[in-house]
Amino acid sequence: xxxxxxxxxxxxxxxxxxxxxxxxxxxxxxxxxxxxxxxxxxxxxxxxxxxxxxxxxxxxxxxxxxxxxxxxxxxxxxxxxxxxxxxxxxxxxxxxxxxxxxxxxxxxxxxxxxxxxxxxxxxxxxxxxxxxxxxxxxxxxxxxxxxxxxxxxxxxxxxxxxxxxxxxxxxxxxxxxxxxxxxxxxxxxxxxxxxxxxxxxxxxxxxxxxxxxxxxxxxxxxxxxxxxxxxxxxxxxxxxxxxxxxxxxxxxxxxxxxxxxxxxxxxxxxxxxxxxxxxxxxxxxxxxxxxxxxxxx
Amino acid sequence: xxxxxxxxxxxxxxxxxxxxxxxxxxxxxxxxxxxxxxxxxxxxxxxxxxxxxxxxxxxxxxxxxxxxxxxxxxxxxxxxxxxxxxxxxxxxxxxxxxxxxxxxxxxxxxxxxxxxxxxxxxxxxxxxxxxxxxxxxxxxxxxxxxxxxxxxxxxxxxxxxxxxxxxxxxxxxxxxxxxxxxxxxxxxxxxxxxxxxxxxxxxxxxxxxxxxxxxxxxxxxxxxxxxxxxxxxxxxxxxxxxxxxxxxxxxxxxxxxxxxxxxxxxxxxxxxxxxxxxxxxxxxxxxxxxxxxxxxxxxxxxxxxxxxxxxxxxxxxxxxxxxxxxxxxxxxxxxxxxxxxxxxxxxxxxxxxx
Numbered sequence: 001x002x003x004x005x006x007x008x009x010x011x012x013x014x015x016x017x018x019x020x021x022x023x024x025x026x027x028x029x030x031x032x033x034x035x036x037x038x039x040x041x042x043x044x045x046x047x048x049x050x051x052x053x054x055x056x057x058x059x060x061x062x063x064x065x066x067x068x069x070x071x072x073x074x075x076x077x078x079x080x081x082x083x084x085x086x087x088x089x090x091x092x093x094x095x096x097x098x099x100x101x102x103x104x105x106x107x108x109x110x111x112x113x114x115x116x117x118x119x120x121x122x123x124x125x126x127x128x129x130x131x132x133x134x135x136x137x138x139x140x141x142x143x144x145x146x147x148x149x150x151x152x153x154x155x156x157x158x159x160x161x162x163x164x165x166x167x168x169x170x171x172x173x174x175x176x177x178x179x180x181x182x183x184x185x186x187x188x189x190x191x192x193x194x195x196x197x198x199x200x201x202x203x204x205x206x207x208x209x210x211x212x213x214x215x216x217x218x219x220x221x222x223x224x225x226x227x228x229x230x231x232x233x234x235x236x237x238x239x240x241x242x243x244x245x246x247x248x249x250x251x252x253x254x255x256x257x258x259x260x261x262x263x264x265x266x267x268x269x270x271x272x273x274x275x276x277x278x279x280x281x282x283x284x285x286x287x288x289x290x291x292x293x294x295x296x297x
Numbered sequence: 298x299x300x301x302x303x304x305x306x307x308x309x310x311x312x313x314x315x316x317x318x319x320x321x322x323x324x325x326x327x328x329x330x331x332x333x334x335x336x337x338x339x340x341x342x343x344x345x346x347x348x349x350x351x352x353x354x355x356x357x358x359x360x361x362x363x364x365x366x367x368x369x370x371x372x373x374x375x376x377x378x379x380x381x382x383x384x385x386x387x388x389x390x391x392x393x394x395x396x397x398x399x400x401x402x403x404x405x406x407x408x409x410x411x412x413x414x415x416x417x418x419x420x421x422x423x424x425x426x427x428x429x430x431x432x433x434x435x436x437x438x439x440x441x442x443x444x445x446x447x448x449x450x451x452x453x454x455x456x457x458x459x460x461x462x463x464x465x466x467x468x469x470x471x472x473x474x475x476x477x478x479x480x481x482x483x484x485x486x487x488x489x490x491x492x493x494x495x496x497x498x499x500x501x502x503x504x505x506x507x508x509x510x511x512x513x514x515x516x517x518x519x520x521x522x523x524x525x526x527x528x529x530x531x532x533x534x535x536x537x538x539x540x541x542x543x544x545x546x547x548x549x550x551x552x553x554x555x556x557x558x559x560x561x562x563x564x565x566x567x568x569x570x571x572x573x574x575x576x577x578x579x580x581x582x583x584x585x586x587x588x589x590x591x592x593x594x595x596x597x598x599x600x601x602x603x604x605x606x607x608x609x610x611x612x613x614x615x616x617x618x619x620x621x622x623x624x625x626x627x628x629x630x631x632x633x634x635x636x637x638x639x640x641x642x643x644x645x646x647x648x649x650x651x
Contacts, residue, residue, distance in 0.1 A: 278435070
C-alpha cells in the first residue's frame with residue numbers, strides 16, 4: 001500500500017478531476033441501465049459488453065483512418081440496431097418473466113458477446129488515439145488529457161438531448177407511459193412491444209456512445225465489460241430509477257471512489273474495490289430497508 | 298423419513314457399484330469422472346440455494362475458490378514456509394514425503410470445509426437479507442471481488458498462481474493419482490447425496506420451500522427465516538469448499554481468476570447444470586450435471602475456440618425455453634410418475650384455463 005496521495009496534495013486534485021470526468025461517463029451508462037430497468041424491468045448483465053462493443057466500433061473506424069471522435073455519432077446508430085435486434089431475438093421473451101431469468105439470459109448474451117469480440121478484434125488491449133493533447137494545470141503538476149474533457153462534454157450533451165427527447169417526443173412520452181403502467185399504456189393504444197424494442201435500442205445506443213468515448217479515453221479489451229455493468233448497476237441502485245441528477249452525482253462519486261482507491265490500495269485492487277463497494281452498498285441498503293420494515297411492524 | 302423401498306435400494310446399490318467400478322472400467326477417463334463428481338456436487342449444493350430456497354446465487358464459487366486456496370495453503374504451510382513456496386518454483390525446492398502429502402491434504406480438506414462454512418455463516422446475516430435479483434447481483438460481485446483480491450495477495454501467489462503440491466513421487470503406480478482423486482471426489486459425491494437426500498426428507502426442506510414461495514408469509518407463520526437461510530447457505534459452503542479443495546489438488550495449479558474464483562466457467566456451470574436438470578428436485582441437478590458434462594466433453598473439442606459462444610447460446614436457450622429443466626418437463630408430461638394424482642376433471646379445467 002502506498003499513501004503517496006496524502007503526501008502530495010496535487011495528486012488529490014489530479015485524482016478528483018480524473019474521477020469526476022470518468023464518473024460522468026459512468027453516469028451515461030447507468031442512465032441507459034436505469035431506462036431499461038425502469039421501463040422493462042430487466043437487469044442487463046450484458047450492458048458492459050454493449051459498451052465495449054460500441055468502443056470497438058469506434059476503434060474500427062479509427063483503423064480505417066477516420067478520427068475516432070466520429071465514433072460518438074456512428075457507434076450509437078449501429079448499436080441502436082444491435083440493441084433492437086437483441087430485443088427481437090432474446091429479450092422480448094424474458095420481459096415479463098422472473099428477474100433472475102433476465103439476469104441469466106443476459107449473462108449468456110454477455111458471454112457470447114465477449115467471445116465474438118475476442119474472435120473479431122483479438123485479445124489485445126487496444127486504444128484509439130484521438131491526439132487531442134493534454135491540458136496542464138497548476139504549474140504543470142496536474143495533467144488532464146483533453147480527450148477526457150471531450151468525453152465528459154459529449155456525455156453531458158447526449159444526456160441532455162435524451163432528457164429533452166424523452167420529455168417532448170411522441171416516442172419518449174410513450175416510453176415514460178409504459179414505464180408508469182404498461183397495461184394502461186397498452187389500453188390507450190401504445191404499442192408496448194415497439195416501445196420496449198426502442199428502449200432497448202436507446203439503451204444500446206447510449207452504451208455505444210459511452211464505448212466510443214472509452215475507446216479514446218481509456219482502453220478496450222473483450223473481457224472488461226462486467227465491471228461496467230456492475231458500476232452502472234451500483235449507480236442505479238444508489239440513485240434510484242429515473243432520477244438523472246442523482247445518477248450524475250452518484251456516477252461522479254463512484255469515479256472519485258475509484259480514482260482514490262486506485263491511489264491508496266494500488267491498481268491491482270481497483271476492480272476488486274469496485275465489486276466490494278457493490279457488496280457494501282447492497283448490504284447497507286438491506287439494513288436500511290430492514291429498519292424500515294421493522295418500523296412498519 | 299419413510300423406510301427405503303426395495304426399488305430404491307437396488308438403484309442406489311447399483312449406482313454405488315458402478316461408481317466404485319468406474320475408474321477400472323473407464324480407466325482412461327478418471328480425470329473426467331472426477332470432474333463429473335465435483336460438478337454434480339456443485340450442482341446439488343447450488344440447488345439447495347437456488348432451487349429449494351429460491352435464493353439464486355452466483356456466489357457459491359466464492360466457497361469453491363476459498364476451499365481450493367485453503368487446502369493448498371494448509372497442505373504446504375503445515376510443512377514448509379508458504380511465502381517461499383509461492384515465490385518461485387517452491388515445488389522444486391521443497392518436496393512432500395508421501396505421509397506429509399496425505400496428512401496435508403486431509404487436514405487441508407477439513408479446513409477447507411469448515412472455514413467456508415464459517416464465512417458463509419458470518420456474512421450470511423448481511424447478504425441473505427437481500428431479496429431476489431439484489432441477492433443475485435451481490436453474490437456475483439462477491440465472487441468476482443474475491444477473485445480480484447486473491448490475485449493481488451502475494452503470499453498465495455498473486456497473479457502468477459499457486460502450484461499445489463505434486464503427488465508424491467515415491468508412489469510408483471502411475472494410476473494411483475487418478476484413482477486417489479476419483480475416490481476422494483466419489484466419496485464427497487456420496488456424502489453430499491446422502492446429506493441432500495436426508496434434507497429432502499426433513500422439515501428443513503419444507504421450511505426452505507416456504508421461504509422460496511413466500512418469505513414474508515413464512516416469517517408471519519413464525520419461522521425464523523434468517524436462521525434457516527444461513528444454515529442452508531452454510532451447508533452449501535461446506536460442500537463447495539470440499540469440492541474446491543479436491544479440484545485444486547487434481548488440477549495442480551491455482552490461478553485466482555481462471556481456476557479458483559472462476560465465475561466465468563464453474564460459477565455459471567453450477568447454475569446452468571441445476572437449471573438444465575430441473576431445479577428444486579433431488580435428481581435434477583445430478584442428471585443436469587451428467588448431461589452437461591457429456592455435452593461439454595463431447596462438443597468442446599469439436600468446436601474449439603467457439604465453446605464459450607456455444608456456452609452462452611446454451612444458457613440463453615435453456616433459460617428462455619426450458620426454465621423448468623428436464624425434470625420439470627417430465628413432471629409436466631407424466632405427473633403420475635411423480636406421485637401427483639390429477640383426475641381428468643382437473644386436467645380439463647386446466648386446459649380450459651390455458
